[in-house]
Amino acid sequence: MTYNVDPELQQPIRDMMREFCPKEIEPLGLKHDREPDAFAHDIFKKLADKGLVGYVMPKEYGGQGRKKIEYATMIEELSYFDPPSSLLSAVSQLAVDPIMNFGTDEQKKKYIPKAATGELIPAFALTEPNAGSDAANQSTEFEDAGDHYVINGEKIFIMHGDVCDYAVTFGKLKGDEGDRPKVSAIIVPSDAEGFEGSTLKHKMGMKYATTGRIIYKNVKVPKENFLGPAGKGFKMAMMTLDGARVGIAAQSTGIAQRALDESIKYAKERVAFGAPIAKLQAIQWMIADMATKVEAARLLTYKAAQLQDKGESINLSASQAKLFASEAANFCVDRCMQIHSGYGYIGEFSIAEKLYRDQRVCEIYEGTSEVQRLVIANNMLRK
Ligand code: COS
Numbered sequence: 001m002t003y004n005v006d007p008e009l010q011q012p013i014r015d016m017m018r019e020f021c022p023k024e025i026e027p028l029g030l031k032h033d034r035e036p037d038a039f040a041h042d043i044f045k046k047l048a049d050k051g052l053v054g055y056v057m058p059k060e061y062g063g064q065g066r067k068k069i070e071y072a073t074m075i076e077e078l079s080y081f082d083p084p085s086s087l088l089s090a091v092s093q094l095a096v097d098p099i100m101n102f103g104t105d106e107q108k109k110k111y112i113p114k115a116a117t118g119e120l121i122p123a124f125a126l127t128e129p130n131a132g133s134d135a136a137n138q139s140t141e142f143e144d145a146g147d148h149y150v151i152n153g154e155k156i157f158i159m160h161g162d163v164c165d166y167a168v169t170f171g172k173l174k175g176d177e178g179d180r181p182k183v184s185a186i187i188v189p190s191d192a193e194g195f196e197g198s199t200l201k202h203k204m205g206m207k208y209a210t211t212g213r214i215i216y217k218n219v220k221v222p223k224e225n226f227l228g229p230a231g232k233g234f235k236m237a238m239m240t241l242d243g244a245r246v247g248i249a250a251q252s253t254g255i256a257q258r259a260l261d262e263s264i265k266y267a268k269e270r271v272a273f274g275a276p277i278a279k280l281q282a283i284q285w286m287i288a289d290m291a292t293k294v295e296a297a298r299l300l301t302y303k304a305a306q307l308q309d310k311g312e313s314i315n316l317s318a319s320q321a322k323l324f325a326s327e328a329a330n331f332c333v334d335r336c337m338q339i340h341s342g343y344g345y346i347g348e349f350s351i352a353e354k355l356y357r358d359q360r361v362c363e364i365y366e367g368t369s370e371v372q373r374l375v376i377a378n379n380m381l382r383k
Contacts (some may be wrong), residue, residue: 005302010073017077029082032208033354037201039163041148041207044088048118053092060327062113068308072250072301079254083358087206087209090232090247092161095122095168097184097240102228111166111187123164125155126237127212128216133371138183140171161212162199164190170233183233187225194219205357242318246308249301249321252329252362257298259355260290266340286335297325316379323372326362333359
């Protein structure tokens with residue numbers, strides 16, 4: 001039985017996901033994983049129809065209005081069955097978050113309800129070729145042209161940037177040539193002339209929650225799309241990422257748990273030297289370490305989600321959860337592969353190979369492990 005911090009809220013979600021995902025999601029995921037990189041519209045629709053895309057978006061804007069602890073549980077379970085599917089849901093949440101927290105009423109009404117139902121696919125466009133970990137180093141420019149802005153620039157590694165209907169785009173006002181540009185944000189519809197989204201090919205894992213490049217060539221955007229206060233975009237982005245990191249922690253926990261469960265199953269079945277390999281201490285120690293890391297990852301994730309629900313700062317706890325859970329998942333997929341050996345390395349025999357590929361990016365996106373350590377150290381040292 002998986003540990004819950006709030007059984008009344010969490011267990012029904014687990015039961016529902018364990019019924020829904022093996023039938024409706026996992027088989028589609030396995031199929032798409034063997035195909036060339038393309039957004040899984042069929043899975044996205046199934047998730048949206050089930051309310052799992054607008055899961056924490058407010059009810060008044062067409063979402064389910066769930067708490068963050070419920071969201072973490074849902075993402076963990078979805079990721080257990082199919083990691084890329086958990087991204088299909090989480091990316092819409094990531095992109096809508098700044099609109100929810102900093103948008104005008106008109107912007108919220110226009111952009112959130114259709115994202116909640118999956119009718120529109122949003123993207124969060126922060127990263128640039130020269131602004132990855134150093135996210136403040138934005139080059140994309142918004143030029144004031146009277147009643148609209150003209151956007152020029154390039155974004156890369158943008159989840160769903162290739163298929164999005166609109167991109168919450170970060171950049172700087174033209175003319176800001178300071179060492180540290182004052183970042184602003186604007187909502188850019190993808191059908192605007194000069195907006196070019198494309199798919200980045202041959203991704204290692206998470207293949208059908210696609211990653212894109214966006215080029216903005218003289219894209220005209222009405223001023224009503226400007227998001228939040230001018231020059232406050234960096235803080236808006238960082239606050240959004242704090243929340244998103246809890247989602248990646250939940251996703252990592254789901255992957256780690258799956259790797260553990262697959263390892264236990266295989267270790268009991270596989271006979272070597274006259275007995276199941278689960279009898280060997282070498283295997284038992286791997287299982288023990290995996291189980292302990294999974295549980296610690298889960299608890300850190302729930303702690304951060306509960307603090308979010310209380311409206312407290314999660315800058316520290318989100319980074320701790322994301323760092324630990326993603327590295328725990330790395331440990332678990334690696335040991336899962338080792339336990340399965342040849343049968344793990346070849347995808348036709350087990351899920352170990354797919355888990356191994358899907359996991360790796362959890363230590364990279366929404367801030368690398370090194371960035372999480374930086375955030376944690378900053379929190380410790382300024383006390
Ligand atoms: N919430 C609110 N405000 C924040 C914040 C947060 N989580 N993090 C930083 N800020 C504010 C600071 O308070 C500071 O404000 P003042 O200038 O008013 O003092 C300002 O932002 C700059 O903060 P800081 O100096 O800590 O920022 P750095 O440039 O050193 O950035 C890192 C630090 C590396 C942590 C940041 O750039 C980062 O998280 N990078 C990774 C980006 C990322 O995750 N990308 C993933 C891809 S997007 S899907």
